[in-house]
Amino acid sequence: MFENLGKRLEGVIRKIRGLGTINETNIREAVKDVRLALLEADVNFKVVKSFTQQVTERAVGQEVLRSITPGQQFIKIVFDELVKAMGGEAKPPEFDPNKINKVLLLGLQGSGKTTFAGKLARRMLKQGFKPMLVACDVHRAAAVHQLEVVGKQVGVPVFSIPGSTDARAIALRGLEEAERQAINLVIFDTAGRLHIDEVKMDELTAIKQAVQPSYCFLVADAMTGQDAVQSAARFHEAVGIDGVCLTKLDGDARGGAALSVSQVTGRPIVFVGVGEKADDLELFHPDRMAQRILGMGDVLTLVEKAQETFDAEQALEMQRKMRKATFTLGDFLNQLRQVKKMGSFADLLKYIPGLGSQIPAEAVDEKELAHIEAIICSMTPMEREMPQIMDASRKRRVAAGSGTTVADVNALIKQFEETKKMLKKFMGAGGFGGAARHPAMGHGMGHGSGKRKKKKRR
Amino acid sequence: MSEPNNQSPPEKRGFFARLKEKLSRTKESIVGRIKKIIRLTGKVDDALLEQIEEILLQGDVGVETTTKIIEQLRQREDARKAENADQVTAVLKDILRSIVEHDERQLKLGDARPYVILVVGVNGTGKTTTIAKLARRFRDQGLTTLLVAGDTFRAAAIEQLEIWAKRTGSDFISQGMGSDAGSVCYDALQAARARKIDVVLIDTAGRLHTKVNLMEELKKVVRVIRKVIPEAPHETLLVLDATTGQNAISQTKIFSEAVPVSGIVMTKLDGTAKGGILIAIRDLFDIPVVMIGVGESQEDLRDFDPAEFVDALFEE
Numbered sequence: 202m203f204e205n206l207g208k209r210l211e212g213v214i215r216k217i218r219g220l221g222t223i224n225e226t227n228i229r230e231a232v233k234d235v236r237l238a239l240l241e242a243d244v245n246f247k248v249v250k251s252f253t254q255q256v257t258e259r260a261v262g263q264e265v266l267r268s269i270t271p272g273q274q275f276i277k278i279v280f281d282e283l284v285k286a287m288g289g290e291a292k293p294p295e296f297d298p299n300k301i302n303k304v305l306l307l308g309l310q311g312s313g314k315t316t317f318a319g320k321l322a323r324r325m326l327k328q329g330f331k332p333m334l335v336a337c338d339v340h341r342a343a344a345v346h347q348l349e350v351v352g353k354q355v356g357v358p359v360f361s362i363p364g365s366t367d368a369r370a371i372a373l374r375g376l377e378e379a380e381r382q383a384i385n386l387v388i389f390d391t392a393g394r395l396h397i398d399e400v401k402m403d404e405l406t407a408i409k410q411a412v413q414p415s416y417c418f419l420v421a422d423a424m425t426g427q428d429a430v431q432s433a434a435r436f437h438e439a440v441g442i443d444g445v446c447l448t449k450l451d452g453d454a455r456g457g458a459a460l461s462v463s464q465v466t467g468r469p470i471v472f473v474g475v476g477e478k479a480d481d482l483e484l485f486h487p488d489r490m491a492q493r494i495l496g497m498g499d500v501l502t503l504v505e506k507a508q509e510t511f512d513a514e515q516a517l518e519m520q521r522k523m524r525k526a527t528f529t530l531g532d533f534l535n536q537l538r539q540v541k542k543m544g545s546f547a548d549l550l551k552y553i554p555g556l557g558s559q560i561p562a563e564a565v566d567e568k569e570l571a572h573i574e575a576i577i578c579s580m581t582p583m584e585r586e587m588p589q590i591m592d593a594s595r596k597r598r599v600a601a602g603s604g605t606t607v608a609d610v611n612a613l614i615k616q617f618e619e620t621k622k623m624l625k626k627f628m629g630a631g632g633f634g635g636a637a638r639h640p641a642m643g644h645g646m647g648h649g650s651g652k653r654k655k656k657k658r659r
Numbered sequence: 660m661s662e663p664n665n666q667s668p669p670e671k672r673g674f675f676a677r678l679k680e681k682l683s684r685t686k687e688s689i690v691g692r693i694k695k696i697i698r699l700t701g702k703v704d705d706a707l708l709e710q711i712e713e714i715l716l717q718g719d720v721g722v723e724t725t726t727k728i729i730e731q732l733r734q735r736e737d738a739r740k741a742e743n744a745d746q747v748t749a750v751l752k753d754i755l756r757s758i759v760e761h762d763e764r765q766l767k768l769g770d771a772r773p774y775v776i777l778v779v780g781v782n783g784t785g786k787t788t789t790i791a792k793l794a795r796r797f798r799d800q801g802l803t804t805l806l807v808a809g810d811t812f813r814a815a816a817i818e819q820l821e822i823w824a825k826r827t828g829s830d831f832i833s834q835g836m837g838s839d840a841g842s843v844c845y846d847a848l849q850a851a852r853a854r855k856i857d858v859v860l861i862d863t864a865g866r867l868h869t870k871v872n873l874m875e876e877l878k879k880v881v882r883v884i885r886k887v888i889p890e891a892p893h894e895t896l897l898v899l900d901a902t903t904g905q906n907a908i909s910q911t912k913i914f915s916e917a918v919p920v921s922g923i924v925m926t927k928l929d930g931t932a933k934g935g936i937l938i939a940i941r942d943l944f945d946i947p948v949v950m951i952g953v954g955e956s957q958e959d960l961r962d963f964d965p966a967e968f969v970d971a972l973f974e975e
Contacts, residue, residue: 347815
């Protein structure tokens with residue numbers, strides 16, 4: 202009941218994989234399971250219907266029967282159709298730095314518009330834009346203040362008119378202010394509203410007409426059920442949207458709304474919110490999402506994340522140290538911290554093929570990493586440099602200082618030495634393919650969870 | 660999420676009429692359509708059951724509960740013998756009622772003072788708004804209330820609650836943003852005792868139930884509360900958004916494993932979401948739904964009455 206769509210489809214597909222040949226009955230059986238899985242994932246009923254129909258047609262038609270590996274073929278069909286249903290390819294918004302780009306955010310109450318506004322501003326700020334947030338939510342208590350705090354957190358200006366209840370006027374004044382400050386991206390945060398609340402829908406239309414946004418994004422909760430289709434369709438009809446941003450995708454929601462919403466509006470999903478922090482925003486990639494749904498992992502996202510987080514110079518320095526095998530516990534501590542910046546290990550695991558759905562989030566002991574960090578922090582610089590000088594007395598001191606036991610300290614030192622030895626071997630052999638590109642990542646993760654890393658390398 | 664419309668005097672329309680009106684969209688979608696179909700075919704056969712199944716699934720009732728309802732409908736002697744739409748409807752209503760009605764309970768204050776109510780849920784379900792409405796309800800009963808800003812994470816959450824404290828004439832306790840939620844609660848309960856407050860309403864940060872560390876934090880909040888008042892929280896309300904799909908089941912499961920959830924508040928039933936998830940939750944858990952939110956104004960947070968809920972679903 203609580204297993205996710207990926208796991209569920211894995212089960213379905215395993216059944217087919219095991220079969221030497223595949224016939225129509227098998228396919229219908231598998232498609233039935235796919236249908237149930239999608240329904241449990243909150244994919245809209247009608248979308249499920251057309252989706253399973255397409256899959257059945259393609260599968261029952263010669264394609265699968267003649268294929269040499271029918272199991273693979275079936276997976277490919279499900280995958281292709283999933284990607285197609287979610288809009289085909291990533292469609293990042295195109296902003297022109299030489300003019301004022303305007304983004305209007307709208308959606309139901311509590312879908313995460315304000316948080317998303319902050320994340321988008323942050324993302325574009327990093328890409329060299331000069332964003333500004335405009336607080337058009339005149340309804341909810343403290344909404345303006347919330348946006349102001351968010352703006353401060355991500356480091357962008359926020360425009361608001363205290364006491365004003367005219368969202369349209371605020372939007373227009375905000376735009377004037379943006380011109381004055383040479384802003385090139387204005388993000389309008391609006392009040393949450395029900396798609397059937399005509400008065401408030403009119404307010405949106407008025408704002409839209411006034412500011413003529415380059416993009417009008419519907420912000421929708423990834424956990425939404427069957428109704429996702431209704432609200433999205435009505436927002437689209439009434440105001441007209443250019444794309445959808447899915448929030449709260451970091452929960453265990455199976456994300457069926459992603460499928461439904463893009464189909465019913467014909468608009469792409471542009472961004473997905475994947476965490477509590479301002480950086481937890483990703484472009485939506487239908488193929489990656491489909492891979493994730495199918496339990497195929499998402500290595501690309503992981504690599505991108507690593508590239509974004511790791512300091513290139515530090516990584517190079519690390520590489521040099523590793524080659525010379527002068528890598529110390531101090532260096533390791535730095536790496537550990539960098540990896541932590543990428544997100545929790547549980548999050549990272551989700552991206553690794555074959556692991557995501559097998560290891561439940563609880564299984565990853567973030568505490569262990571905290572212990573390792575504490576142990577290293579309790580060492581003197583010399584000890585970090587040369588752990589071999591650690592005698593019983595030093596170990597006792599470090600254990601006491603880090604709140605761990607001598608056995609923990611021993612285990613860490615031993616692990617570290619082993620990794621170093623391994624590294625020497627690798628370096629000696631000269632082949633360190635993937636790690637040469639991302640040395641910091643490869644090693645850092647290796648230490649935190651040695652077995653997993655080795656598995657991945659093979 | 661916006662404020663109630665300038666506190667217009669509570670309308671004299673009864674709860675039933677109001678709920679009926681608010682649920683009319685829901686009703687039309689689930690029961691109305693089923694009735695139409697039943698009227699067309701007139702008897703229960705596989706085709707009809709399939710259509711009923713489809714409609715229930717589209718109402719977020721979920722695969723498991725829908726299957727159960729259909730199975731019951733299939734088994735029931737009276738459904739098989741039904742000759743007209745009304746008879747089939749009666750059976751279906753009976754089944755739904757038996758699911759929704761078990762262990763019903765309303766939100767009633769016990770004797771303990773201060774009476775501590777902890778409000779939890781994922782992000783954006785309407786926790787703060789629900790607290791505001793509850794505060795006003797208790798204030799109207801002549802009780803003193805204390806609102807506790809346990810959401811120390813989200814930007815301006817504290818200010819949002821403070822505004823509501825002022826509007827409802829409640830006491831208010833907070834520490835800065837980023838402070839420890841447990842510590843806020845500890846202070847608040849001490850203060851509540853000293854000030855002889857009747858009801859303490861504790862707001863918490865919205866958290867996805869899958870974030871293990873955040874759920875641990877929530878457990879800690881409960882532990883801290885119990886240090887001051889061992890029997891508290893007297894009531895732990897889980898706020899669910901009616902537009903949520905099957906994930907609400909996962910939310911209910913994990914939240915109730917972490918903290919002693921004693922009741923569910925289902926908000927946003929005034930949209931086009933069918934509210935079918937409420938039926939699924941009642942089917943799968945022994946946690947009563949104590950209140951439902953059917954609109955933005957004060958009187959739109961109502962005691963949940965299972966019988967009336969089902970009746971309203973069927974009303975034409």
